[in-house]
Amino acid sequence: MIVRIDSLTFRYPNGTTALDEVSFSVAAGERVAIVGSNGAGKSTLARHLVGIERPASGTIEIAGRRADGLSIAELARTVGFVFQNPDDQLHAASVTKEVEFGPRNLRFPSARRKELVESALRRTGLAQTRDAHPHHLSLGERKRVALAAVLAMDTPVVVLDEPTTGQDHASVVLLGKLVDDLGADGRTVLAITHDMDFCAEHFDRVILLEDGGISWDGPVDRWLAQAADTAGQAFELPQMTRLGRRLGWEGSVSTVTGFVERLAPGAGPAPVVSTAP
Numbered sequence: 470m471i472v473r474i475d476s477l478t479f480r481y482p483n484g485t486t487a488l489d490e491v492s493f494s495v496a497a498g499e500r501v502a503i504v505g506s507n508g509a510g511k512s513t514l515a516r517h518l519v520g521i522e523r524p525a526s527g528t529i530e531i532a533g534r535r536a537d538g539l540s541i542a543e544l545a546r547t548v549g550f551v552f553q554n555p556d557d558q559l560h561a562a563s564v565t566k567e568v569e570f571g572p573r574n575l576r577f578p579s580a581r582r583k584e585l586v587e588s589a590l591r592r593t594g595l596a597q598t599r600d601a602h603p604h605h606l607s608l609g610e611r612k613r614v615a616l617a618a619v620l621a622m623d624t625p626v627v628v629l630d631e632p633t634t635g636q637d638h639a640s641v642v643l644l645g646k647l648v649d650d651l652g653a654d655g656r657t658v659l660a661i662t663h664d665m666d667f668c669a670e671h672f673d674r675v676i677l678l679e680d681g682g683i684s685w686d687g688p689v690d691r692w693l694a695q696a697a698d699t700a701g702q703a704f705e706l707p708q709m710t711r712l713g714r715r716l717g718w719e720g721s722v723s724t725v726t727g728f729v730e731r732l733a734p735g736a737g738p739a740p741v742v743s744t745a746p
């Protein structure tokens with residue numbers, strides 16, 4: 470297991486118990502969505518994975534080593550954390566310098582560093598923006614710079630805090646492909662998200678946090694099949710799931726491919742519709 474958490478409890482100095490006896494393990498290559506309402510403890514949990522917070526009790530193991538025995542610098546070689554707010558992370562005077570910072574700090578040889586930086590810029594759609602000052606970019610672009618900076622560190626585990634917030638459609642598609650590719654490369658992705666369409670299309674497993682504890686941990690499809698209509702709660706079910714329910718379908722669909730397959734078995738991928746005048 471690349472991540473193993475056992476009975477993790479954490480309290481803020483004001484006495485708030487943000488995590489209460491949380492236990493779970495994640496295998497290499499898994500794509501895990503961490504979901505839950507505001508204040509459920511998602512960000513607090515993610516911050517433990519990179520050593521920004523340390524448990525009051527319980528243990529965290531990353532790649533077989535106890536996290537409490539590792540410095541933040543050592544953890545940074547294994548777990549990359551992309552902050553929800555990129556401005557908590559960005560500091561350099563150009564996109565390239567920002568993305569180079571991590572691999573330089575980790576002392577990758579120069580050829581490897583160049584390769585990692587180019588790959589991260591390409592995968593995040595920033596190759597044309599490489600010379601810009603991050604502060605002159607939009608929020609969505611800055612979020613992708615923060616992501617590229619973490620990708621370039623080539624960590625086996627990547628933790629994303631609300632990756633799709635503020636992203637346009639093309640960027641959400643790019644992010645989805647990136648999550649799929651990371652999983653296919655055997656890298657582990659944990660993402661905090663309220664975006665259930667993104668979760669259904671790109672993740673294998675859901676961990677649902679409620680009041681600092683885990684109330685569901687299992688495959689995305691199984692969770693959606695039993696989830697009540699959540700309108701008015703913390704998140705909406707995926708559009709395809711809601712549509713299937715409105716149509717009175719038995720069982721659950723959650724993805725566009727699943728919906729098309731259910732509607733017309735064997736139909737294959739949707740045809741490309743030309744938008745040319």
Ligand SMILES: Nc1ncnc2c1ncn2[C@@H]1O[C@H](COP(=O)(O)OP(=O)(O)OP(=O)(O)O)[C@@H](O)[C@H]1O
Pocket residue numbers: 481482483485486487505506507508509510511512513514
């Ligand atoms: N610095 C802090 N000091 C005291 N309590 C805090 C602090 N940060 C968070 N909390 C509390 O800890 C609990 C968990 O907060 P956390 O930010 O981890 O939740 P979250 O699930 O990430 O929420 P959101 O979806 O709003 O980002 C909440 O009750 C929150 O009010």
